[in-house]
Amino acid sequence: MKAGRLGKILSMAVAMSLLAGCGNAAEKQQEEAGSVYYMNFKPEVASVWEEIADVYEQETGVKVKVVTAAGGNYESTLKSEIVKKDAPTLFQVNGPVGYQAWKDYCADLSDTQLYQALSDKDLAIKGADGGVYGIPYTMEGYGIIYNREIMERYFATEGAKAGSMEEIGNFETLKAVAEDMQSKKEQLGIKGVFASTSLQPGEDWRWHTHLANLPVYAEYQENGVSDAEELSFVFQENFKNIFDLYLKNSTTETKMLGSKGVNDSMAEFALGQCAMVQNGNWAWGQIAEVNGNVVKAENIGFLPIYMGFEREENQGLCVGTENYFCINSQASEADRKATEDFVYWLISSETGKDYMVNKLMNVAPFTTFTEEEKPADPLAKSMLEIMESGKVSIPWIFTTFPSQTFKEAFGGALLEYAQGTMSWDKVVKLMQEQWKAEKEMLMQ
Amino acid sequence: MERTMKKYFPLFVMPTLMAFFIAFVIPFLMGLYLSFCKFTTVTNAKFVGLDNYVKAFSNKGFLSALGFTVLFAMVAVVTINVFGFLLALLLTRQIPGRNLFRTVFFMPNLIGGIVLGYIWQAMINGVLSGFGVTMLMDAKYGYWGLILLMNWQMIGYIMVIYIAGLQNVSGDVLEAAKIDGAGKLQALFRVTLPMMMSSITICLFLTISNSFKMFDQNLALTGGGPSGKTTMLALDIYKTFYDKVGFEGVGQAKAVLFFLIVAGIAMVQLFITRHREVES
Numbered sequence: 001m002k003a004g005r006l007g008k009i010l011s012m013a014v015a016m017s018l019l020a021g022c023g024n025a026a027e028k029q030q031e032e033a034g035s036v037y038y039m040n041f042k043p044e045v046a047s048v049w050e051e052i053a054d055v056y057e058q059e060t061g062v063k064v065k066v067v068t069a070a071g072g073n074y075e076s077t078l079k080s081e082i083v084k085k086d087a088p089t090l091f092q093v094n095g096p097v098g099y100q101a102w103k104d105y106c107a108d109l110s111d112t113q114l115y116q117a118l119s120d121k122d123l124a125i126k127g128a129d130g131g132v133y134g135i136p137y138t139m140e141g142y143g144i145i146y147n148r149e150i151m152e153r154y155f156a157t158e159g160a161k162a163g164s165m166e167e168i169g170n171f172e173t174l175k176a177v178a179e180d181m182q183s184k185k186e187q188l189g190i191k192g193v194f195a196s197t198s199l200q201p202g203e204d205w206r207w208h209t210h211l212a213n214l215p216v217y218a219e220y221q222e223n224g225v226s227d228a229e230e231l232s233f234v235f236q237e238n239f240k241n242i243f244d245l246y247l248k249n250s251t252t253e254t255k256m257l258g259s260k261g262v263n264d265s266m267a268e269f270a271l272g273q274c275a276m277v278q279n280g281n282w283a284w285g286q287i288a289e290v291n292g293n294v295v296k297a298e299n300i301g302f303l304p305i306y307m308g309f310e311r312e313e314n315q316g317l318c319v320g321t322e323n324y325f326c327i328n329s330q331a332s333e334a335d336r337k338a339t340e341d342f343v344y345w346l347i348s349s350e351t352g353k354d355y356m357v358n359k360l361m362n363v364a365p366f367t368t369f370t371e372e373e374k375p376a377d378p379l380a381k382s383m384l385e386i387m388e389s390g391k392v393s394i395p396w397i398f399t400t401f402p403s404q405t406f407k408e409a410f411g412g413a414l415l416e417y418a419q420g421t422m423s424w425d426k427v428v429k430l431m432q433e434q435w436k437a438e439k440e441m442l443m444q
Numbered sequence: 445m446e447r448t449m450k451k452y453f454p455l456f457v458m459p460t461l462m463a464f465f466i467a468f469v470i471p472f473l474m475g476l477y478l479s480f481c482k483f484t485t486v487t488n489a490k491f492v493g494l495d496n497y498v499k500a501f502s503n504k505g506f507l508s509a510l511g512f513t514v515l516f517a518m519v520a521v522v523t524i525n526v527f528g529f530l531l532a533l534l535l536t537r538q539i540p541g542r543n544l545f546r547t548v549f550f551m552p553n554l555i556g557g558i559v560l561g562y563i564w565q566a567m568i569n570g571v572l573s574g575f576g577v578t579m580l581m582d583a584k585y586g587y588w589g590l591i592l593l594m595n596w597q598m599i600g601y602i603m604v605i606y607i608a609g610l611q612n613v614s615g616d617v618l619e620a621a622k623i624d625g626a627g628k629l630q631a632l633f634r635v636t637l638p639m640m641m642s643s644i645t646i647c648l649f650l651t652i653s654n655s656f657k658m659f660d661q662n663l664a665l666t667g668g669g670p671s672g673k674t675t676m677l678a679l680d681i682y683k684t685f686y687d688k689v690g691f692e693g694v695g696q697a698k699a700v701l702f703f704l705i706v707a708g709i710a711m712v713q714l715f716i717t718r719h720r721e722v723e724s
Binding site for chain 2: 075076083102104199200201202211241257404413415441
């Protein structure tokens with residue numbers, strides 16, 4: 001008797017919860033016009049996206065919902081959002097590896113106007129079946145950002161190793177200049193040549209990802225591949241060259257680097273405590289926002305990351321993107337159509353383009369943008385100048401790096417190397433092993 | 445009376461039972477099922493059998509995290525309970541301002557783990573910078589940092605439970621012991637402690653399970669660094685789930701194992717300490 005009643009209650013509870021799960025069928029009818037739900041990746045431009053959503057809704061009547069995932073939580077937010085009834089129709093992946101994780105949800109975009117407008121079709125993510133599944137919406141570049149004012153001060157000193165920024169065209173010169181500057185740091189009024197090599201866990205992506213991009217790309221080039229199951233890290237010596245240079249001529253003692261974050265580095269640069277910092281064009285906002293910032297927009301520029309490759313005089317910045325738009329293939333057809341239209345509006349209409357360039361600060365790789373519609377911030381300008389000067393850009397191949405676990409392990413090893421608790425040989429070995437192990441897991 | 449109770453039982457229990465099912469039993473069963481699946485999102489799962497469990501063990505992160513967690517729990521459980529009990533003894537005496545002290549010691553427990561983690565990170569790094577190093581120099585700094593943090597946070601809470609226990613020890617029994625010639629230490633170990641076994645059961649249970657389940661403090665204080673050497677179980681599970689492509693199922697399998705380990709240890713502990721409880 002008792003058990004029977006309990007059983008009834010339990011089954012009712014289960015039934016209720018099931019009912020709650022699928023009670024939204026009626027709502028669907030009203031959504032024939034389709035709506036857009038964008039899962040935004042960049043918290044720093046969250047308010048801009050909300051503004052865009054409002055403007056678009058006023059202009060076209062199509063509802064746009066924008067949700068921003070807090071930094072570092074994009075994947076986990078997306079994982080929980082996408083299973084809901086009202087799932088994101090537009091989301092982004094970070095490259096081929098991200099596409100692997102989300103391929104069940106990426107719609108083929110090869111017939112869309114968006115893909116037609118892409119200036120370089122090779123930039124898109126293509127699936128094994130030849131379909132187009134991700135389209136980049138911005139190009140970014142990174143290198144060594146320098147403060148011209150401090151550099152000029154150095155060039156004027158006695159026995160300077162170079163006379164102008166143009167003369168620094170390879171690692172040898174960069175090293176000579178950096179070491180000479182470090183020895184004259186009091187005279188130059190700086191704490192060190194390079195900003196601290198931020199190696200706090202989670203703050204070390206400038207090294208395990210960005211810096212590692214160069215030697216790994218060189219290895220891909222040598223073997224004529226675009227991805228590798230195993231990496232011999234043959235250009236580890238080059239990586240060590242520049243990494244050592246950063247460590248030894250820095251504002252911070254190497255043993256203290258475990259407590260430094262990217263913000264610390266950027267603040268040092270903004271306050272004029274150092275002359276150079278490795279980062280990308282997105283950093284301009286960060287530099288300009290620092291209280292007591294002494295770096296003027298006209299004094300800031302990019303230097304390619306020289307690390308002693310052959311013929312590196314012609315080397316440019318690392319240019320690419322980690323931001324690809326994907327449209328949710330499991331959304332309703334109306335929603336997908338609405339989403340395609342929304343994205344195309346963003347890159348083709350006057351209003352949309354204005355937001356893309358001036359508010360979102362994107363260097364959009366689409367043919368719909370004219371010469372005048374290029375961004376105005378000094379780092380993006382410097383990046384475009386270097387690209388147009390005929391120097392050869394290095395693509396972002398770190399999107400093929402196996403996983404976050406690999407990056408964290410490599411970053412951890414770099415930290416231990418920096419503070420002297422791990423030998424360089426071991427770092428190299430660990431990097432190779434982790435690469436192989438994590439790539440194998442991807443294959444399974 | 446009893447019949448009325450029976451009649452209205454469903455009405456009163458139903459809401460709680462439903463909440464329990466929706467928020468606990470169903471997700472738990474789903475989680476159990478998902479640990480045998482390969483999936484990216486929970487509605488899109490493919491059954492793969494025991495594969496995830498094999499991977500969970502073949503991946504050395506899990507075992508090293510388990511080892512570190514056990515080491516951490518052994519020291520943390522002892523220190524928290526000893527210090528918590530000593531403080532309780534001290535603060536049940538007639539000393540001025542003891543309510544204020546109780547409040548002060550209890551307060552760290554009201555602050556979230558992430559916040560505490562960052563505050564302690566800044567403080568420990570501040571002290572260590574005097575020696576020219578940071579907490580990430582060596583895993584042992586992170587280890588002791590975590591123990592310090594956990595103690596600071598949990599002692600006050602445990603202390604409150606012990607205070608309640610101490611106040612329940614009847615004065616008559618203690619007086620009788622005194623008349624029989626028991627010394628202060630003798631009275632403490634032979635009379636007070638046995639009579640407080642129920643508090644000890646609770647406190648041990650709380651400290652053991654909390655030490656094993658610790659996550660936010662670990663994430664904020666060291667983030668598992670250097671090179672993942674201070675990663676505890678919960679953090680390892682989180683990192684497996686989110687940082688490895690295609691490893692959601694393995695993370696889920698680890699979580700099931702984690703549940704079994706914590707539940708197992710807690711059951712054994714409850715069984716042992718329950719046996720020693722006495723009725724006053």
